[in-house]
């Protein structure tokens with residue numbers, strides 16, 4: 001297998017895409033940034049080649065993938081509907097390795113389909129595996145858990161710096177594996193520098209695994225002025241309510257499902273189910289060399305919360 005040097009990142013302008021590009025450039029990969037419009041890529045690093053991609057066009061995809069060793073699917077999950085065309089174009093162009101559109105919770109967990117929200121990713125994975133079996137393209141799925149430092153300032157994490165509260169869903173004892181958002185770059189570099197170690201499998205990367213109750217204590221210990229408090233919310237009814245909203249959104253043709261209340265409710269339920277039914281705690285599966293100490297985690301929290 002030849003060394004991977006040339007990588008195209010699809011969804012280059014996104015939250016994940018930008019960080020993956022920076023990390024790949026730092027690791028001396030030759031990087032091409034792919035997205036819908038060249039104009040939207042003007043703020044990306046000048047060292048990255050930019051190319052516009054029409055995901056629905058096999059020709060456009062094949063042209064973008066020409067001479068690339070690897071493709072990273074860092075786009076919004078809406079684009080996963082084009083997985084069949086993307087995989088076929090990658091095979092036609094002779095791409096060796098594909099990093100799948102994951103970077104999220106454990107989409108390889110046996111019960112995760114129940115949550116509904118990962119359907120585009122699951123469908124994309126089934127298509128990829130069936131094409132890979134026939135044509136031999138290699139792949140890796142990167143699972144990171146929630147990006148805590150990215151989510152806290154957006155008020156979509158369960159930590160509220162202004163009220164000094166941690167929202168505690170259920171008992172608060174469920175452990176959740178999570179990462180700082182730059183993990184997407186660290187993990188992509190690790191995979192592409194040593195693809196044989198990650199061949200055709202899911203790879204788990206997390207900085208830290210912690211429960212909500214432990215977060216209350218950790219934040220209180222870090223805060224010299226005030227104790228943090230739990231804001232307790234029962235989880236009962238979450239799954240049912242989330243499913244109802246999801247079905248209604250399907251009927252209404254909601255496009256931006258990632259930011260819908262249904263997604264939030266079902267995603268939250270998936271993280272805090274008391275029996276780890278959806279694999280939110282994947283600490284035992286984390287790749288060697290990844291994971292940080294409590295002190296390092298506190299430093300990252302400090303930057304995300306108290307800056």
Ligand SMILES: NC(=O)c1ccc[n+]([C@@H]2O[C@H](COP(=O)([O-])OP(=O)(O)OC[C@H]3O[C@@H](n4cnc5c(N)ncnc54)[C@H](OP(=O)(O)O)[C@@H]3O)[C@@H](O)[C@H]2O)c1
Pocket residue numbers: 011012013014015016017034035036037040074075076077078079101102103104105144145146147148151
């Ligand atoms: N673990 C976590 O906490 C977490 C948080 C957020 C996201 N994620 C995951 O990370 C991955 C990337 O998410 P992201 O937040 O980086 O995505 P994003 O910023 O919403 O979108 C990434 C890029 O995809 C392109 N795009 C968006 N909508 C599109 C559409 N309808 N059709 C075609 N292109 C579209 C856009 O690029 P162009 O317009 O330039 O093409 C956009 O910049 C996803 O798999 C997501 O599930 C995980």
